[in-house]
Amino acid sequence: MVKFRYSLQMGQGLWRVARNQHLQQEAYSEPGYLSREQSRRGTSGNISQSGHRKQAQGGIDIYHLLKARRSKEQEGFINLEMLPPELSFTILSYLNATDLCLASCVWQDLANDELLWQGKLYLQLDEGSLTFNANPEEGVSYFMSKGILDDSPKEIAKFIFCTRTLNWKKLRIYLDERRDVLDDLVTLHNFRNQFLPNALREFFRHIHAPEERGEYLETLITKFSHRFCACNPDLMRELGLSPDAVYVLCYSLILLSIDLTSPHVKNKMSKREFIRNTRRAAQNISEDFVGHLYDNIYLIGHVAA
Template sequence: MQPEKLEISSSFESDTEDLSGNAILLKNGIRLFNEDWKVGVAYFVGKGLMENEPQSIASFLITHNEHLSKLQIGELIAGKDNDDTQVLIHFTNLIDFKKEKFDVSLRKYLTKFWLPGEAQKIDRITRIFANKYFEDNPEVFPSADCVYVTTFSVIMLNTDMHSPVILEKDKMTKEGFIKNNSGTWNDTDPPRKFLEELYDSISECEIVLKKGEDPEKRGWNKSVVALPHYKVQTRTWFCLYGNELRWYRSLEQSSIMGRISLDYVTIREDVNIF
């Protein structure tokens, strides 16, 4: 008796497959935004995909966050103009931090954009985050100013702990971190256990603050395997970085499943893969 054949089919879905008739406009706008946010915003406004006001822009950045360049989002929301600051405020207010640990919320917040390197921009973003976290969790810190000071301290700790140019012997110790934060909560010391847990969290897992790679192309690959009595559907998130194709378990791209070099692969121009 011959074994039953398995029927396997696969299709690649673009990252705008679920959108309506504006899919082409949206895709073109995202490409422009990822090169220059000012050009992208002007395009979206001109095509009626967003309104030229802070709340609409912020809502768009959150809704389409996974497809937009985190670098460009960071540059937009950290601008010094009043409108840019309003976008930052609305953007931050759209993120829910209720009942979350402080470091969990900070990590979540910083996955939405790349933190700019300029001190003034970091200060502006940190203060807005502090206000929102305190609003959502007033029982954790004595005031929003205390959240702000602790956030800045954590960012400095993160840089110190994970910078390749700082020798292991020179990295901040747990006691040093606790000492640096003494008297920072309205002239009182933060709870020692709170600071110890913060230190351990940052020490064990870096908060990535610098600009990372934005894939040139990305999308879901949907496969269907027909077994004798049922079908199994799987979806894998693929990203193209230059001449390397990578695939992941989820959109967050935190759990890479594999990668393959495309150095010697030729793609026919008349075949639309992405």
């Protein structure tokens, strides 16, 4: 309701600006103003009589034109059909669905425009997002009831992948409970030709990591490792990496991120220590590759922030 009131206030503000500009134009077209202008110009000897007649005739034409279009303004509001279409559509776009229905009774051609009614979809998206952020299951049910989503894990995953209005804590709870949606959401990521830490950051921007280690974090890393290998088969063969090896590297990167960014850790892990510890867990990984991993975390920061 706050958003609706704000939108209506914006629409009313645009309305007043347009009306004031229109009335200002009328003020310069009133007979009294024209008479004064013509009298002042009549005292000048540099203007011919024919020029006076043309100006007076032009002023009369403008006056009669505006007078014919002034009926609605005299009733207290401006006729949107007399405004430029862009401005009229902008004013109407701030109305909610109920007010837009009422406006269509007055301005049928304007208020029945298909683009305006398509814009009402954003109101349903906002309402559904707010509902989801309070209760994820009720939010998904709302989207389905409005025909925005189909009751399909793949469709729900596509929606989650493309929207940024859902609360990440509520989304994390929902994905933990709906592993079928999580599986489809992971497959929407394309990590081809991405450096491992950067791919992991992108993954955790869409699917937020839990605050504590546990089964859900292990599940996320496992799914990421398989997806990363599927997107980079040539690189995996070249480096001799398997999904299990990528899993070890991801866990090492998360621990290194915590070590280097946490203010509570006084003795930071050195590059040599990271290489030694990582190669101890995954012996086939080259020392140079592990060193590049350390440099990336040291320079760019946490992979799961």
